[in-house]
Amino acid sequence: MTKVIAIVGPTAVGKTALSVELAKQLNGEVISGDSMQVYRRLDVGTAKVTPEEQQGIPHHLIDICDVDEQYSVARFKQEANSAIKDIAKRGHLPIIAGGTGFYLQALTDNLSLGGKQDKDSEAIRQRWQELIDENGPEWGWQQLNAKDPQAAANIPVQNIRRVIRALEVIEISKKPFSEQEQRTSLDEYLLIGLTTDRQVLYQRINQRVDIMIQNGLLGEARALYEQGGKNLPAGKGIGYHELFPYFAGEVDLDYAVDKIKLDSRHYAKRQLTWFRNKMTVNWFDLVSGQNSINEIKSFIEDWLRN
């Protein structure tokens, strides 16, 4: 069992800076736990660490796929695990930094994620989507309810995406979706959560969006838009999809920028919800000065020691 540090929290609380600082002091390497930073060319909008900010610390799972590819939790889990192994082999400390709760949890809790992915899954999914388009969400949910009542009980009728995924897994695995294999964690994780006063956090988010615009977010988003970003998973990213209607001439820039800020705030809230309720996190507030990096560092050192 390798000991792994994970720095989690909402967007714009300073996860990146902390992870680099800790890596420097604790002989670590950073693994990004972020569903959008995996994409090349999506730099300013994803607030990806710049080469200068990396300060020579190796960073993993950044810039590993093209914008027209579809990344996934399962792939993240597998790649993060192998990065952890490599880093440990080098005698370094793996430090995960990221805000994608689902990704982080898939890793820390070793979620089985529906078993093996079938190559037909895309077709299966599409077929269900078409059937549901035709017969309605209620019908789709009933299909699931007939095959796996327990799964159906946990998925709202309106949440078509999750209904379809459950149906897909059942079809591929021939087993109920609710019968997920329980696994134990592969490694030992210490979760460091960064947070701060909500008002302050929102202000920081708003400011950061303005800075992103200054740093060329428009050009980056436009390139994605021109590659058909509207229909790509990468194009779902906050900071990108809000700009597409602007490029299409449907809304003005101020409106789009305000929307980015709003979506980012909402996102931060969802992140907080996830980390508060689904994972065991040790919270610190560096923004207000209530806690210090040194405090976190010794907290980690204590944990590493025992």
Place this chain on the structure above:
RNA sequence: GGAGGAGUAGCGAAGUCUGGCUAAACGCGACGGUCUGUAAAACCGUUCCUUCGGGUUCGGCGGUUCGAAUCCACCCUCCUCCA
């Protein structure tokens, strides 16, 4: 000074003609939550106060009525146009 128009819950906005079914639609925001291969996704709940029995609301103050956000009088504020 004259002529019109408007003031509804955090904001926007219905409801007012045809009084009761209206603590008041809907949207936004805010807050809370769900989550096992798209997760920066997708989806849900709460949102006047409450000791959950009730209590107090629709600019203000009176009035009509069994009953008023809705009808009448007066007052205040804002907007547009004319002078």
